[in-house]
Amino acid sequence: MQRRRFLGLMGAAGVSLAASGKAKAAGKEFHGYPGSNAVLFDATRCIGCRECEAGCQKVNDLPMPEKPFDDLTVLDQKRRTNSDNFTIVNKYDVGREKPVFRKFQCNHCLEPACASACFVRAFKKEPNGSVTYDASVCVGCRYCMIACPFEVPTYEYHEALTPRIRKCHMCYERQLEGKLPGCVQACPKEALTFGDRDTIIKIARERIRTNPGKYIDHIYGEHEMGGTSWLYVSGVQFDQIGMRDVGTTSAPELTAGALAAVPVVVGLWPVLLGGIWAVNKRKEKIAAQEREEAVKNAVAETQEKAQQKMSEALTKAEESAQRRIDNEVKKAVDEALKAKEEEAKGEGEDSKQDEGEGA
Amino acid sequence: MSAETHTGSKSVMTPFNIVAGIIIAAGLVVTVLRFTGGLGAVTNLDDNNPWGIWIGFDLLCGVALAAGGYTTSAACYIFGLKRYHSAVRPAILTAFLGYALVVFALHYDVGRPWRLPYPIFVQQGYTSLLFEVGLCVFLYLTVLFLEFLPVPFEWLKKTKVRNILVKATLALTIFGVVLSTLHQSSLGALYTIAPSKLHPLWYSAYLPVFFFVSSIAAGLSMVIFEGTLSHKYLHRMMDQEYQRHHDVVVLGFARACSFVLFGYFMIKVIGVAYDNTWHYLATGYGTWFLIEMLVFVALPCFLYAVGARDKNTKLIKWTAVLTVLGIVFNRFNISLIAYNYHLPSSERYFPHIMEIIISVFIVTIGVVIFRFISTRMPIFYEHPLYKSDH
Numbered sequence A: 001m002q003r004r005r006f007l008g009l010m011g012a013a014g015v016s017l018a019a020s021g022k023a024k025a026a027g028k029e030f031h032g033y034p035g036s037n038a039v040l041f042d043a044t045r046c047i048g049c050r051e052c053e054a055g056c057q058k059v060n061d062l063p064m065p066e067k068p069f070d071d072l073t074v075l076d077q078k079r080r081t082n083s084d085n086f087t088i089v090n091k092y093d094v095g096r097e098k099p100v101f102r103k104f105q106c107n108h109c110l111e112p113a114c115a116s117a118c119f120v121r122a123f124k125k126e127p128n129g130s131v132t133y134d135a136s137v138c139v140g141c142r143y144c145m146i147a148c149p150f151e152v153p154t155y156e157y158h159e160a161l162t163p164r165i166r167k168c169h170m171c172y173e174r175q176l177e178g179k180l181p182g183c184v185q186a187c188p189k190e191a192l193t194f195g196d197r198d199t200i201i202k203i204a205r206e207r208i209r210t211n212p213g214k215y216i217d218h219i220y221g222e223h224e225m226g227g228t229s230w231l232y233v234s235g236v237q238f239d240q241i242g243m244r245d246v247g248t249t250s251a252p253e254l255t256a257g258a259l260a261a262v263p264v265v266v267g268l269w270p271v272l273l274g275g276i277w278a279v280n281k282r283k284e285k286i287a288a289q290e291r292e293e294a295v296k297n298a299v300a301e302t303q304e305k306a307q308q309k310m311s312e313a314l315t316k317a318e319e320s321a322q323r324r325i326d327n328e329v330k331k332a333v334d335e336a337l338k339a340k341e342e343e344a345k346g347e348g349e350d351s352k353q354d355e356g357e358g359a
Numbered sequence B: 001m002s003a004e005t006h007t008g009s010k011s012v013m014t015p016f017n018i019v020a021g022i023i024i025a026a027g028l029v030v031t032v033l034r035f036t037g038g039l040g041a042v043t044n045l046d047d048n049n050p051w052g053i054w055i056g057f058d059l060l061c062g063v064a065l066a067a068g069g070y071t072t073s074a075a076c077y078i079f080g081l082k083r084y085h086s087a088v089r090p091a092i093l094t095a096f097l098g099y100a101l102v103v104f105a106l107h108y109d110v111g112r113p114w115r116l117p118y119p120i121f122v123q124q125g126y127t128s129l130l131f132e133v134g135l136c137v138f139l140y141l142t143v144l145f146l147e148f149l150p151v152p153f154e155w156l157k158k159t160k161v162r163n164i165l166v167k168a169t170l171a172l173t174i175f176g177v178v179l180s181t182l183h184q185s186s187l188g189a190l191y192t193i194a195p196s197k198l199h200p201l202w203y204s205a206y207l208p209v210f211f212f213v214s215s216i217a218a219g220l221s222m223v224i225f226e227g228t229l230s231h232k233y234l235h236r237m238m239d240q241e242y243q244r245h246h247d248v249v250v251l252g253f254a255r256a257c258s259f260v261l262f263g264y265f266m267i268k269v270i271g272v273a274y275d276n277t278w279h280y281l282a283t284g285y286g287t288w289f290l291i292e293m294l295v296f297v298a299l300p301c302f303l304y305a306v307g308a309r310d311k312n313t314k315l316i317k318w319t320a321v322l323t324v325l326g327i328v329f330n331r332f333n334i335s336l337i338a339y340n341y342h343l344p345s346s347e348r349y350f351p352h353i354m355e356i357i358i359s360v361f362i363v364t365i366g367v368v369i370f371r372f373i374s375t376r377m378p379i380f381y382e383h384p385l386y387k388s389d390h
């Protein structure tokens, strides 16, 4: 399965994007600077004398270890590089009469994971093959250590304020002066061969071809992680001497898909989200309009009803008022009539009435 | 604000303050050790294990759990779900504090913290996914700050500035979603560079998608979870509007989260199928992976659905806790447990007690600041001056 194909974030758009990302990565594929140097390590020649370690220590002014380099008992333990040792040799018991030794240091990848991962570009693949490091910009995030498949970069964990990443730099300065890397120069057994990478690969092939049965048919580093400037030949399988199968995909290719998704997100998301927002806004507006209309209708209806009621009430009121007036009039007329009648009746007995009233 | 009557009479020596005080004191001690003795003095990190819980928990989990900010404001302002309006402020505040603390925590982890602006202002490593994370976090923190600003301005009654900021809400929200999409996913993409170090069940070219989708679930669950906590401890600060909407928010988010978790489960299965890693399921790591998938993804997916259907807010709240734990579990698996799986156990990492102290210290600072702000400013209630003005 190819892992580099990262299907983008959004269905079809993502697929076409991943395809284009892949094409781009392929177009930019980098096979190292022409004529850049490399070192071949031959595990069949290494005797575990630790001279290379001593040489590295000397040319890089690294602190001398507690136990001297000619004390070979340290080989009984598996070691790794650290901030005081850029290279170490390990001993592997592979079930043969003699153990196999393997030197270990930065592999100086053609497309270094460390450089691709560093967010301040502290690492640089130099034209001569070295991968160098610039402490003056390093933040100390240690992502390079996460990224390096060979577990090479180390860190000054006990440095309070100015910790650095430490690793082999293939004696970059010495190379510029035309000198060999410290370890290559120190090796008494010619287990290390320095030269330009194409020649080194030819030499390695030649050794495998002309010594049947001595080597396995694999140059570790020719394709690993997109190729490295440090190459290995061995008489035993590489995983038996602590070298994992890290695949042949280079670091930039591994992350190309994820990086290619950035412009898509930046370009498409706002449009998409803006669109959703606009649709919702429109929906809301329509809803609001409808609501308004409904309210209007309701208001109109109630108004009508109210008017009707009012007019009804008015007519009722008018009616009752009329009735009241009528009643009043009737009453008044009645009273008037009554009064007249009484007047007429009372004229006869007027004097009598007056007396009675006066009393 | 009825709060004054409650807080005014309280003494400083509350259990909360005492515990917080002890943690902060311990944190300060470790801080001194860290910046005088280097990382080696307080952590178990080494050359094989350069990232520990300060990255695994403080950064990866911190950022995922602060996703409530963009999910809630997107739901409210972009998807027009106005009924979630009351949840926006607490979510924005949490997200802002969350990100600020993530950046604060990074100061402990990186070697030269004063150089943190370097990748943006001095020399840009464009090819690095960490560059993308850094840039997005920096920009998003700014966006969150602007989104949060209306709160203190309301508190200070600076209406003019406040209104300008409120007008920018939509633009800020969209910008926030873009930035969140990018850095939530690139946190996962950080690990795509190391296929040989991360266990195949967790390594996938889809890691960015996994991280992005799970961050939505994390965000929604955190809003529910935190709402519950605040309800318990900050009830007095909440206005009726907030309280009335609380259950609506919880039910709606539960339903949404159930969907998201379902989708997440499916794409994880696709991931396994795509890389054809089925056979690893029978190993020890496979069991661990199945626990993650079944207990922390499938189960909460189901429980959220049931909770939303039955309007069972209690169940939903416990499911939120389960989901939040699931996110932490997942981020730990990728950054610590499945990472470097090829190393013998003697070379594996386990956090030093002082690393844990710093992480707890940072969370405590977050809670203290959250409490300080939400008991003083209009977070859970609408400011009387700016009521229903949105």
Ligand code: SF4
Residues within 6 Å of the ligand: A105, A106, A107, A108, A109, A112, A113, A114, A115, A131, A147, A148, A149, A150, A151, A152, A153, A167
């Ligand atoms: S081996 Fe590691 S440190 Fe060396 S160049 Fe390759 S990625 Fe960088």
Ligand code: SF4
Residues within 6 Å of the ligand: A117, A118, A119, A120, A121, A122, A123, A137, A138, A139, A140, A141, A142, A143, A144, A145, A165
């Ligand atoms: S530790 Fe330094 S060199 Fe390594 S990735 Fe971070 S900034 Fe770059």
